[in-house]
Amino acid sequence: MKKRTFIHSLLVAALTASASLAAQAEGQIRIAQQFGVVYLLLNVAQEQKLIEKHGKAAGVDVKVEFVRLSGGSAVNDALLSGQIDIAGAGVGPLLTIWDRTKDKQNVKGVASLGNFPYYLVTNNPAVKTIADFTDKDRIALPAVGVSVQSRVLQLASAQRWGQDQFNRLDKLQVAVPHPDATAAIIKGGTEISAHFGNPPFQNQSLAANPNARIVLNSYDVLGGPSSATVLYATEKFRNENPKTYRAFVAALDEAAKYITANPEGAADIYLRVNQGQLDRNLLISIIKNPEVQFKLTPENTFKLATFMHSVGAIKNKPGSAKEYFFEDPHSAAAN
Structure with missing residues (x-):
């Protein structure tokens, strides 16, 4: 009887450990981006392998995959179907999917990609x-x-x-x-x-x-500078991949600092990653535009959220931008 109890205890422990490992599966991140300089943070992180760098520092070998899509609807469909882990799209698509998944998959914003006039x-x-x-x-x-x-x-x-x-x-x-x-x-x-x-x-x-x-x-x-394009993910991905998630955010922060300090180098990265025929001088002028800011903190998104609720585009009324962005240090001042 004791032997059977001992074996049973070992089995339970093994299953518990296995479940724990599965819940904490780390090392893969699939990121959807669209077109434009607004995705420059991702371009820099991709070429300089910053996600891999910060993952390795945390003890995780992160496999990074970038997917190119067009339109918030396609991006949201890909996120909900599990084809991607991080979605890159406008604040509009974020609010739509946040509203749709509230108290379910709980999709929320991860970070802004910066302020850009559209x-x-x-x-x-x-x-x-x-x-x-x-x-x-x-x-x-x-x-x-x-x-x-x-x-x-x-x-x-x-x-x-x-x-x-x-x-x-x-x-x-x-x-x-x-x-x-x-x-x-x-x-x-x-x-x-x-x-x-x-x-x-x-x-x-x-x-x-x-x-x-x-x-x-x-x-x-x-009414002023705003974060029109953002990154967002499911609560499940954030909770089950804490090291990968933090490596991703750290990579974005490093990319933002690099672009601000090296606009010419950032322009060259954009041209290499996107393989376009864009005039380099025009690109540099965009990056250096005083109205453009490369930063992770979401800014001036709440006015659009309030409007979308007022016209019935979203059912849930957020009390502040912090409701549709994850609670991270860079989102503490989200508005």
Whole structure:
């Protein structure tokens, strides 16, 4: 009887240890990013292998995989289906998935990718403000009704025409990847007459097409510098991979400091990682733009969250930005 009890105890201990190891499985992180300079933190972390570096310092060999997607809807689907661990998208998609998974998978923000002004650019000479768009115009953006560009345009519409008219321009929106939308604005002659993008695409359009002009600046709509693009994950991934998670955040912090101190070097990394034909001087001017800040602390996101709840885009009303960002040191001042 004692022998059987002893064997049973060993079995229970082995199963408990196995379960504990499974719950703390470390060493893999799959990161989804989209297009643009807003993902420069990830580009630097990727090329300099900063996640691997900080993982090794914590005693973990981290296998890092980067996935390129387009649009917040695709990114959110990939996160919920378990195809990725870290999602990179706008604040709009974050709020949508936070609301959808509250008290379930509990998806929350990990960090900001920095503050960037997003421009709504048009090549239609008749369009001076958003009030000048007609049914003949088409506004390209990453995801209709979900992307941060779409949400900012809704907020601008509410500010212009009243809360009940927030979706007035939704019918003109079309989902197009930034590179394709930029080409359409530069070339002209397509149904796309406007593009709500991000850097460097908006800057390319303005530099290449003399007829292109800024109709709307996201900073004006949101009331100042804001973190338009963020990173987010499930509570399960954060809890079960604490060392990998911390290595990822530490890598982002190191990347932000590197970019701030070495804008030229960061520009070269962007060009190598993205293998594009972007003019280097234009890229450096974007990185050095005083309105651009590479930082992890989320800034000025709550106004959009409040708006989205007020129009029924999200059911749960956050009391502050800290409700949809994980409780980490860099998020302590999230707003």
